[in-house]
Structures are given as C-alpha cells and as structure tokens.
Amino acid sequence: MNIGIPRALLYFDYFPMWQTFLNYLGFSIIISPPTTKDILNIGVSLCVDDACLPVKLFHGHVAYLKEKVDVIFVPRLVSVAPGEFICPKFIGLPEMIKNSIENLPPLLIFNYNLYKGIRDKKDAFDDLGRQLGVSSSHVDRAYKEAISRQYIYEAMIESGQNPLAILHPKEKWDKLDYSKGVIGIIAHPYLVCDRYISMDIAKKIRDKGYDVRISANVPQTIRENNLETMPKRLFWSYGRNLLGSGIEWLKGNEVDGIIFLSSFGCGIDSFIEELIRRYNARQLRLPYAVFTIDEHSGQAGFDTRLEAFLDMLEWRCKDGYNFSPYGYDVYSSKSSIR
Amino acid sequence: MVITFPHMGTMYIPVKALFDELGINIVIPPRISKRTLEVGLKCCPEMACLPLKVTIGNYVESIKRGADTIVLSGSCGPCRFGYYGVVQKEILRDLGYDVEIVILDPPREGIKEFWERVKKITGNSPLYKGLRAINKAFKVCEETERLLKLVLQKRCREVYKGDTDRTFNRFEDKIRSVKGAQGILECIQETRKQLENIKVDNNKKPIKVGLVGEIYTIIEPYVNLNIEKRLGDMGVEVHREMSVDGWVKYHLAPDIKFRRKQKQILESSKDYLGLCIGGHAWETVAHTLNYSREGMDGIIQILPFGCMPEIVAESILPTIAKEECIPIMTLVVDELTGEAGYQTRLEAFVDLLHLERSRRENEFGKVLSWN
Numbered sequence: 001m002n003i004g005i006p007r008a009l010l011y012f013d014y015f016p017m018w019q020t021f022l023n024y025l026g027f028s029i030i031i032s033p034p035t036t037k038d039i040l041n042i043g044v045s046l047c048v049d050d051a052c053l054p055v056k057l058f059h060g061h062v063a064y065l066k067e068k069v070d071v072i073f074v075p076r077l078v079s080v081a082p083g084e085f086i087c088p089k090f091i092g093l094p095e096m097i098k099n100s101i102e103n104l105p106p107l108l109i110f111n112y113n114l115y116k117g118i119r120d121k122k123d124a125f126d127d128l129g130r131q132l133g134v135s136s137s138h139v140d141r142a143y144k145e146a147i148s149r150q151y152i153y154e155a156m157i158e159s160g161q162n163p164l165a166i167l168h169p170k171e172k173w174d175k176l177d178y179s180k181g182v183i184g185i186i187a188h189p190y191l192v193c194d195r196y197i198s199m200d201i202a203k204k205i206r207d208k209g210y211d212v213r214i215s216a217n218v219p220q221t222i223r224e225n226n227l228e229t230m231p232k233r234l235f236w237s238y239g240r241n242l243l244g245s246g247i248e249w250l251k252g253n254e255v256d257g258i259i260f261l262s263s264f265g266c267g268i269d270s271f272i273e274e275l276i277r278r279y280n281a282r283q284l285r286l287p288y289a290v291f292t293i294d295e296h297s298g299q300a301g302f303d304t305r306l307e308a309f310l311d312m313l314e315w316r317c318k319d320g321y322n323f324s325p326y327g328y329d330v331y332s333s334k335s336s337i338r
Numbered sequence: 339m340v341i342t343f344p345h346m347g348t349m350y351i352p353v354k355a356l357f358d359e360l361g362i363n364i365v366i367p368p369r370i371s372k373r374t375l376e377v378g379l380k381c382c383p384e385m386a387c388l389p390l391k392v393t394i395g396n397y398v399e400s401i402k403r404g405a406d407t408i409v410l411s412g413s414c415g416p417c418r419f420g421y422y423g424v425v426q427k428e429i430l431r432d433l434g435y436d437v438e439i440v441i442l443d444p445p446r447e448g449i450k451e452f453w454e455r456v457k458k459i460t461g462n463s464p465l466y467k468g469l470r471a472i473n474k475a476f477k478v479c480e481e482t483e484r485l486l487k488l489v490l491q492k493r494c495r496e497v498y499k500g501d502t503d504r505t506f507n508r509f510e511d512k513i514r515s516v517k518g519a520q521g522i523l524e525c526i527q528e529t530r531k532q533l534e535n536i537k538v539d540n541n542k543k544p545i546k547v548g549l550v551g552e553i554y555t556i557i558e559p560y561v562n563l564n565i566e567k568r569l570g571d572m573g574v575e576v577h578r579e580m581s582v583d584g585w586v587k588y589h590l591a592p593d594i595k596f597r598r599k600q601k602q603i604l605e606s607s608k609d610y611l612g613l614c615i616g617g618h619a620w621e622t623v624a625h626t627l628n629y630s631r632e633g634m635d636g637i638i639q640i641l642p643f644g645c646m647p648e649i650v651a652e653s654i655l656p657t658i659a660k661e662e663c664i665p666i667m668t669l670v671v672d673e674l675t676g677e678a679g680y681q682t683r684l685e686a687f688v689d690l691l692h693l694e695r696s697r698r699e700n701e702f703g704k705v706l707s708w709n
Contacts, residue, residue, distance in 0.1 A: 048653045050644065050670060078613070085416035088616040092650030095611050099657040232424050232441065235414045262385075267418050267646040270385030271425050278428050292385075 003108060004069030006061030007032045009054055009090070010077060012163050012189040017150035018073065018110070021125065024142035025134050030069050032061040035196035039064055044295050046100050053197060053263040053294050054190050055089050055096070062097055066104055073108045079115035084237045087268055108132070121147075158219045162202065162212075164193050179211040181313065184249045186215050186242050186276065187261035188269075197293060198261060199302045205259075208310050213255060215245040222248055239268045246276040250286065257287040257313045264294035287313050339363070341459065342405035344393035345370055347557035348486065348510075349582045352479035355519040359471035360460055365405040366514060367396040370560035374399060375673055381429050387418060388561060388642035388672050389554045394426055401435050409459060412441040416616035417647055444589070474519035476586065481526045483583035485509075488533050490577070493570030495538040503567060505532050542573070545691045548629035549578040550622045551640040552648050555671055556580050562640050562671060563680050572688050577634065579625050580618065603628050610654050617647030623654055630662040635691045637664060643672035665690060 003022055005011065011031075022029055032039070035057060043060025065072055074094045077086050089096070094109050108131055112124040122143060129139035156166050165173035183205050185192055192198050192214050202212045223244025227234060234240050249255045260276065262269040273290060280288050289309045291302065342365045343353055350366050357364045368374070370392060377398045378391030397408055413420040423441035430437060440459060445452040460468055493502040509529040516525050547569060555561050556578060566576050587593045588600055607624040614620050626637050639655060641648035652668050659666040667687050669680070 048649060050641075050649045050652065083414075085616070088416045088619065088646040089650060091416065091613070091615040092611065092619065092647070092654075096650055096653045099610075099654045230424065231427070232412070232421070232443075233414070233447075235420060236416065265385065265644050267385075267387070267644060270383045270644075271418060271421055274383040274386070274425055275428060278432060281432075 001027055001071060002030050002069045003027050004030045004032065004065035004072045004105075006058055006065060006072070006074075007034060008058040008061045008194070009093075009190045010075050012167070012193040014075070014077075014150065015167060016153040017146045018075075020149040021128070021142045021146035022073075024145050025129070025132065025138060027132070030065065032064045035060075035194050037196075040196070040295060047096070048100070050265065051089065051096070052265040052267075054188070055093070056295065057194070057197060058093070059097065059100060062104075063101055066101065069105060071106050071108045072104065073110065075110045075112065078111070078113040080112065080237050082114055082117050083233070084235050084240070085115070086237055154220075157216045160213070160217050162193070162214065163189055163216065164195070176206065176209070176211050178209070180209045181256035181317070182211045182213055182254065183313075184213050184215075184245070184255035184258045185261055186246050186249075186258060186272075188238055188242070188263075188266075189214070189216055191261055191263055191293070197263075199293070199297070199299060201259070201261060201291070201302075201306065204303070204306060205310070208307075210256075210310070210313075215241050218245040218248050236268050239272050242269070242272045243275060246272070247279065250276070250280055250283065252286060255286070256317075257309070258289075259309070260288070260290045262290060262292050264292050287316060339407050339461075340365055340405045341407045341409055342367060342397065342400035343409050344396045345558065346554055347559065347582065348482050349557070351482045351513055351522060352475045352582070352586075354513075355478040355522050356471055356475035358518050358522075359474055360463060360468065362459070362461075365400045365403050367400045368403075370396070370558070374560075379673055381433055383425075385644060386425075387644050389419070390422055390426070391673065392558070392561060393422070394429060397426070397430065397437070398433070398435070401430075401437060406437055407459075408437055408439045410439070410441060412443040414443060414447055415614070419617070471519075478519055478522050478526070479583050479586055481523060483581050485526055485530055485533070486581070488530065490566060490570065491575065492533055492536050492538060493567070494544040494573050494575045495540070495542050497537045497539055499571065501536045502533065502570075505529060505536065544573050544575040545635045545688060545695065546575045546577060546633070547688075547691070548625065548632075548634045548637045549576060549640065550580070550625045550629070550637060551618070551651075552622075552642060552645050553580050553585065553618050555640045555642050557582065561642070562669075563675065563677060565638070565640065565669075565684070568681065568684055569688070572685065574688055574691075577629065579628075580621065610658060611651070615647050615650055617645065619647035619651040622648060622651040623658070626655060626658055626666065627662070630658065630664040634664065635695060636687065637666045638687070639666065639668045641668070641670055643670050665694065 005015070005018065019029060039060040040057055041060070042063045043056040043058065046063060047056040047059040062072055062074070074097055076091060076094050078091050079085050085091070094107060097107065098104065108128070110124060110128055114120055125139055125143045125146070126136065129136065153166060157163055162173040165171050185202065192202060195203070202214070205212050223241060226244045226247040227240055234243060246258070249258055258280070260273050262273060277288065280286055287309065289305070291305065340363045341357060345367055354364065354366060374395030375392055377395040382391045382394055410423060412423055423439050427439045440455050442455060443452060489502055489506050496502050506529070509525065513522060513525055516522055549556050549565070557580065559566065569576050587596045604620055604624045607620070607627045610627070611620055611623045622639060626639070629637055639652065641652065655666050655668065665687070667683070669683070
C-alpha cells in the first residue's frame with residue numbers, strides 16, 4: 001500500500017518520525033514534490049479564501065497526491081506539549097480537507113494530542129497502527145524507532161542545521177567560510193523551509209554573504225527559559241518557538257538583524273510579531289523587517305525589500321549609531337524645533 | 339479604583355448590576371462608534387482580529403473618562419482571544435496609559451491565581467456579599483437575554499415600523515442611569531410590558547434565519563452592522579443561539595440541564611466536526627445542523643476577518659448546505675466592511691429565501707436543492 005505524505009505544514013517538523021514509523025511497518029511512502037506554481041494554484045482554488053497560505057498549500061499537495069496513492073496521510077496535531085495547542089486550523093485540518101476536495105482516497109488521520117500529558121504520546125501511534133491493521137507488538141517496536149529518530153532530528157536542528165539540509169542531503173547548508181554577519185529569520189518551519197513560498201529567502205541571504213539562523217535553531221531549553229518572564233503562559237507551541245527565539249535574539253549577542261517572515265492571515269504571527277516588534281523598539285533596536293507573503297507576492301518586490309534591508313544592515317555597521325537625533329542640530333546639538 | 343471592561347452587545351447590563359451590588363465604581367465605555375474603532379486601528383497589529391481593535395478603543399475611551407483598571411475574561415484555548423490581555427497591555431503601555439489589566443482566566447489554570455485576581459477586584463467585601471451580587475447579576479443576565487429574544491420576535495411582526503427599536507433604544511438610554519440590580523430588573527420588566535403591547539400582525543409567517551458564527555461578531559451590533567435590525571426590518575425572524583446568557587450558563591454557572599442540552603447539540607454534529615478546535619467553531623457547525631433540522635429557511639454565518647477557528651467551520655458549511663438542502667451565507671466583517679454591499683447581500687439572500695419558500699409551497703413534494 002502506498003501512503004502519500006504532503007510536503008507541507010508539519011512535514012518539516014515531524015517527517016522523520018512518520019517516515020521511520022511507516023517504513024518500519026513495511027509501507028512505502030510517496031511524498032509530493034517540492035511546491036511548484038501549479039500545486040499552489042490548485043490549492044488556492046480548492047481552499048476557502050480566508051485561510052492562510054500554508055493551509056492552501058497543503059490543499060494543493062493533497063490534490064496532487066490524490067490520484068497517485070492509496071491513502072493520504074493527514075496529521076491532526078491538536079497539541080504537541082502538555083497544556084499547549086497548535087493553531088486551530090491545524091486541529092481542523094482533516095475536516096477542511098475532507099470538505100474542500102472531492103474524490104479523495106481514504107485519509108489516514110494521525111491524531112496526536114498531548115494536551116493532557118506526555119503519556120498520551122503512544123496513543124496516537126496505537127491508533128495509527130489500528131487504522132493500518134498492524135499488530136500491536138509491531139507498533140511498539142516501530143514507535144520506539146520513530147521516537148528516537150525524531151529525537152535525533154530535533155537535536156540536529158538545535159545544533160544549528162537547517163531542516164531542509166537534513167531532509168534532503170543534496171542541499172548544502174554548510175557554515176559560510178566568511179560571513180558578514182548573522183541574520184535570524186523568525187518564521188514557522190513550514191514557511192521558511194518551503195523554498196517556493198518563502199521565495200528562497202534563506203539562500204538569497206546566504207548568497208549575499210550572511211549566515212542564516214532560523215527559530216528552530218535556538219535550543220528548546222533556551223526558548224522556554226525566555227518565556228518565563230511572560231505575564232501569561234503562551235499556549236501556542238509554534239508561538240512559543242517564535243517568541244522564545246525572538247526574545248533570545250533581541251538580547252543582541254547572536255544575530256545582527258531579524259527578519260520576521262509571516263504569511264498573510266496567520267493569527268498567531270499577528271500577535272507574536274506585535275510583541276517582538278514592541279520589545280525591540282523599547283530596547284536594543286536591532287534592524288528588523290517583516291515580510292508578509294501570500295499567493296500574490298511578487299518576486300521582484302520581495303527581492304528589493306530584502307536587498308534594502310541588507311544594505312541598511314551594512315550601513316549600520318559602518319555608521320554605528322551616529323544618527324542625528326530627530327529635531328536636533330547635529331553640530332550645535334540645539335533643538336531646531338521651535 | 340475605577341473599573342472598566344470591553345463592550346459586547348448588552349453584556350454591560352449584567353456587569354453593571356454586578357459591580358453596583360459590590361459597591362465598586364465603574365465606567366461603562368461609550369457606545370462603540372467609528373471613533374472607537376479608529377483608535378484601535380491606529381495602534382493594533384494589522385492582522386489581528388477585529389474584536390482586539392474594537393476593545394482597545396473601548397479601553398482608551400474609558401480611560402479618558404477616568405477608569406484605571408480593566409477587567410476582561412481570558413481563556414487558554416487555541417483561539418487568539420486568550421492572549422488579548424497581554425498584547426493589549428503592551429499596546430496601552432506604548433500609548434502611555436498606565437492601567438492595570440486583570441485577566442480572569444478559567445480557574446483550572448491555577449485556582450490560587452484566579453482567587454487573587456478576583457480579590458483584587460472585589461477588595462475586602464465579604465464572601466456572602468459577593469455571592470449575592472453574582473446571583474443577582476446572573477438574574478439580570480437572564481432577563482436581558484429574554485428581553486432581546488422578545489425584541490427579535492416582535493421586530494419582524496410589528497405593524498408600525500420602528501416601534502420595537504424605539505422602545506428598546508429608550509431602554510438602553512435609561513439603563514445607564516439606573517443604579518443597582520433591583521432597579522435594572524424593574525427597568526427590564528417595564529420595557530418588557532411595553533414591548534408586549536406593541537401592535538403586531540399575528541397572521542404573518544416570517545422567513546426564519548439562524549445566525550451562527552463567532553460570538554463577538556454575532557452579539558455586538560456595531561461590528562455586524564446591526565444585522566438583527568436589518569433582517570428584522572425586512573420582515574425576517576432572526577434566531578440566535580449564541581448569547582452572553584448562554585456563555586455564562588455553559589462556562590460559569592452549574593446549570594446541568596442547559597449543559598446537557600448543549601452537549602447533545604454538539605455531539606449531533608459528530609459527522610462533520612467531532613472536537614473542539616477553539617473559539618466557537620464547533621458550536622457554529624452544530625448549531626447550523628440543528629437549525630437546518632429545526633426548519634429554518636436559511637442560515638447566516640458571521641465571522642471577523644482572519645478568525646482562525648471559524649475558517650475551519652466556513653470550509654465545512656458548504657457540505658452541510660448540500661447535504662441538508664439549506665441555503666447558507668457567510669459574511670466576513672472587518673473594519674473595511676461597506677454598508678451598502680452588506681445590505682445588498684442580505685437583501686439578495688432574503689429574496690432568495692422568499693423564492694425558495696414559495697417554490698416549496700407551490701411544488702409541494704418535489705425535492706429541491708440549494709445548489
């Protein structure tokens with residue numbers, strides 16, 4: 001039996017786990033190809049208008065797979081850590097898919113919910129095994145294998161590697177021999193790791209001579225520590241990743257500039273971006289830019305903004321903080337406003 | 339300490355009763371207007387949902403009238419509402435308003451903290467007094483909701499157009515100056531009598547429309563461009579399950595009967611959506627199904643632009659429309675919603691419902707589908 005896995009959304013976070021589990025049980029996997037314009041267009045035409053770009057893209061990948069595989073794997077990750085949630089759209093993802101796309105093959109729904117406690121982790125795999133009709137002893141062994149593989153994957157990302165480089169060994173993401181600085185990209189993995197919809201932002205920055213770090217590269221313990229100071233517990237796992245890494249970078253030791261890559265209509269980003277921007281404006285004032293992408297984003301405008309941002313970064317290195325303050329004469333330092 | 343709170347329809351009436359009974363000074367924010375929204379638009383994140391922008395406007399207008407503490411309820415679900423308090427505090431701080439925000443999270447997030455926050459509001463008043471105040475406020479809440487339901491029934495049947503609205507507007511003007519739960523209850527009773535005396539056409543069989551969607555946009559008339567009045571004036575009977583009263587009953591008061599009924603309704607929609615995904619998406623789907631089985635002529639879903647849970651519901655509703663043969667329209671509102679276009683869509687929808695009904699009456703027995 002061929003199981004199709006869409007190369008979108010949670011693929012970039014959990015693929016090694018799913019792959020190991022399914023392969024161990026003897027199923028073959030077909031992954032949809034990297035995003036192309038056609039896949040995106042199909043997704044946009046199938047999905048409701050108000051959804052965000054990554055969800056539309058997921059629809060496109062499912063539509064691509066639907067005639068090529070026997071079963072499509074659709075994750076429903078309600079919660080990946082106790083007391084936390086993922087975005088509501090992810091929780092309702094199987095329903096969205098079912099009601100938007102016609103003539104679907106059966107869906108293999110992976111119900112993963114750790115809201116009540118970490119002990120529920122295995123339930124999701126047991127359920128998956130039941131849907132596939134595999135004996136439970138088999139599932140146990142595959143589960144152990146899958147978890148350890150996922151653990152290694154996460155450790156590799158935290159050590160500074162790009163998820164793309166791990167998933168596709170052909171891609172080269174070595175540390176640059178000579179770099180002008182480091183730029184932190186605050187973004188969901190499913191945005192920054194998809195080279196088509198992120199307009200290949202990471203590679204473009206590297207080509208300009210800057211090293212790139214993404215949110216997932218900041219170790220989880222550090223992220224969690226940074227969030228201790230929040231007045232209220234943040235309950236989105238993805239939000240925690242973004243804000244935790246953002247606060248770490250705002251300390252100013254690790255990166256020279258921050259880019260917030262967000263997709264139009266992303267509910268979580270709208271809040272996290274607001275918080276990071278306000279924190280940044282109050283203290284260090286690192287160079288900071290927000291790039292919002294959607295299905296209409298043009299390559300040229302995006303590139304121009306990126307280049308302008310990098311130019312600004314260079315000028316700041318040259319000029320330091322010697323800006324003339326607003327309203328004051330540079331030479332006599334007397335107020336020029338009457 | 340002077341307390342203020344965000345607006346949500348007529349929620350200010352029970353809240354006023356509660357604080358009046360506790361003897362705490364409050365500022366009721368002025369009615370939401372264009373100016374309220376403009377304050378929010380200037381300082382809120384562009385992509386945030388509409389309620390965040392409107393409520394910020396409420397706070398600023400109240401602070402200018404002397405409020406120094408903001409009370410709002412919280413949640414820890416996946417919906418963005420749960421993090422309103424934190425983001426709004428940062429925004430107010432940058433605007434230069436030094437106010438305290440007390441977020442009342444559900445007690446399961448930490449009973450001790452919940453208690454401390456309640457104490458911060460109530461001060462040192464004894465427990466029995468607090469309980470009595472809550473009890474009275476709850477009564478006011480129920481009565482207000484009954485009044486609103488009566489308005490919905492009367493508006494579409496009234497003989498002289500505008501009678502109902504005139505009575506209700508007078509009530510809203512009066513209620514702000516009444517003090518204490520008892521006074522408010524009397525005021526409600528009085529209005530109730532007036533409403534019952536309104537001359538109505540009892541032979542009329544109005545088109546019935548169910549409202550579903552995100553709770554704030556359904557309840558707050560400014561945000562949904564007063565859809566209840568618009569539909570009522572077209573002679574449409576509006577039904578709406580979502581209410582402040584229902585929210586209180588479901589989340590705060592131990593009303594087991596009500597809860598069981600709600601649970602039953604939710605369970606019935608298992609084929610379409612079988613779990614809570616935050617906000618009111620599950621309720622939207624369940625109520626839609628329930629309404630279509632109760633014999634509504636049509637259903638309107640309202641959501642603020644970018645509402646995460648409702649988008650999921652929005653993608654499920656077309657399937658229900660097809661399978662249950664019921665017209666469903668989705669209206670997305672935000673700060674740019676134009677009145678004319680909105681009205682046109684409503685009129686077109688109501689026209690279609692009339693057509694559908696007359697066809698059903700003429701060709702009785704034939705199966706008609708919406709699509």
